[in-house]
Amino acid sequence: MAEPVLKVENLKKYFPIKRGFIESLKGAPQRFVHAVDGVSFEIYKQQVFALVGESGCGKSTTGKLIVKLLEPTDGKIYLEGRDVTDIKTKEEILAYRRKVQMIFQDPFSSMNPRFRIFDVLEEPLLIHGIGETRAEREELIYKALEMVKITPPEDYVGRFPHMLSGGQRQRVAIARALILNPTFIVADEPVSMLDVSIRAEVLELMKELKEKTGVTYLYITHDMSTARYFADWMAVMYLGRIVEMGPAEKVIDNPLHPYTRALLAAVPEPKPERRNVIKELPIKGEVPSAVNIPPGCRFHPRCIYAQKGLCDAKQPQLIEYEHNHFAECHLVGKY
Template sequence: MSEPVLKVENLKKYFPIKRGLVDVLKGKPERHVKAVDGLTFEIGKQEVFALVGESGCGKSTTGKLVMKLLEPTDGKIYLEGKDVTELKSKEEVREYRRRVQMIFQDPFSSMNPRFRIYDVLEEPLLIHGIGETRAEREELIYKALEMVKIIPPEDYVGRFPHMLSGGQRQRVAIARALILNPTFIVADEPVSMLDVSIRAEVLELMKDLKEKMGVTYLYITHDLSTARYFADYIAVMYLGRIVEMGPAHVVIDNPIHPYTRALLAAVPEPIPERREIIKELPIKGEVPNAANVPAGCRFHPRCIYMEKGLCDTKHPQLIEYEHNHWVECWLAGKI
């Protein structure tokens, strides 16, 4: 197999909780929010790897770690075989930022409202010194807009972000990410702010651009239906850990972990005949505090299959349950 485009090993990010004066005087130890706690995965060239889970599970923090917007507490990040965990010089950081771009969830808040669309797309070119003349940069901007189906581009470059629809703004955000010809793109819930009628359209556009430009995606979402449609691989996150991972069709069609089953049971079923097959949502309670992670399996306080003396005392490891299908559960195959 060829070298993966992105590889992370035992990636962790702990945020310290500020202690009060009384806690310091009493000598209470420093506590941390364990947002990401030991992720290991790799993404091959032109693959779409989806991180799926509830809000607060650590998906977006993982994306920010990959983007180098946050520094990891521990672990390694490799881009095309090169260790990029700690980049020393500004030149190395700038080159990494050119090769790894991000599509944000809200296209409106990620753009300067005082910038016209032309300025939004010219800014990354100016920062990275691409295009010696304004005419060269203008040509790149027009090509980028045409790639994302903002046609004709001359009708849009003079507009401000508030003058575009939500779908058009997200297309401009995609164009901004692609204009630097990156190797890897972190897409943080890129369609969750869009109308349902145009989500598939935007995802189809991103698929086409993946084939044309050879980019690789880390797709962050809470929506299993779009992950099944768009992703090649799915990793289900819970409380900072990956609890199940494998090819998209395998994870969706043959879920092993109780949490994955609960997420799938929560998806509305459009076929009336199949609604009777879906059982009661196999989950209870709320997500525990990431600053006070439960002992044993992190999901055991909410799991209806929990076995006392095992699930609540010993932490399971992510094991290969079957070929290329990984799961972190003591009861894998027994439920």
């Protein structure tokens, strides 16, 4: 079997909570936000791997750990078989960033408003020393804009970000990520701030670019409908852990975990024959605090199927219940 482009093992990120004056005097123990708490997965070449979940589940933090915007508390990150968890030197970070890029959720705030589009796209080339002359860099910039269908590029390179529509800005952000010819891209909710009418266009563009360039995506989203359309594999996150994982069609057509069922039940279904596949919303209450994680299965306070003495006492493991279909639940097949 081919080696994965990206592999993470037991990845964790805990953020310390600043103690108040009184807490310090009393010697209260340090508390942490368990943003990512033991996540493992593999992503193979030209695969779109979707990380799905509610806001605050840790999916964006996972993406930032992978692109080295944050340092992990524990765990390992491998890129093309090489352990890159603890790379520190400027040269190593630059080489890694050239291979691993990120598309941010908000295309406006991720660009310098004082930069023209030419400057936005030239900046990564200058940082990585690509293109000896301005003419060479200009050629690369024009090609990148043409790849994302911003044409003719000469009409756009002199504009500022606020002079473009939201869809055009996100296309420029995609061009900025691709201009270094990376191996892997973390796309953090790249269409959530766009009009519904152009979301499919941007996702279709990203699919085309995957085929042309051979890039691999980690697609972070809370939207199950776009994940179904765009992703090959899907992992569902809840409170810092992956609770279900497998091929996107399997996860959506045969969800094993109650939380996945709840997410799918909340998606409007235009096909009448599928509206009764999941008849109820199997969820209650609010997401628990990531500081005070519930004992046992962390979903049990909200699960209508939870069994006392089992779900609230023992942490389930991510187990393969079907071929390539994993779930972290004690009661798979019993509800």
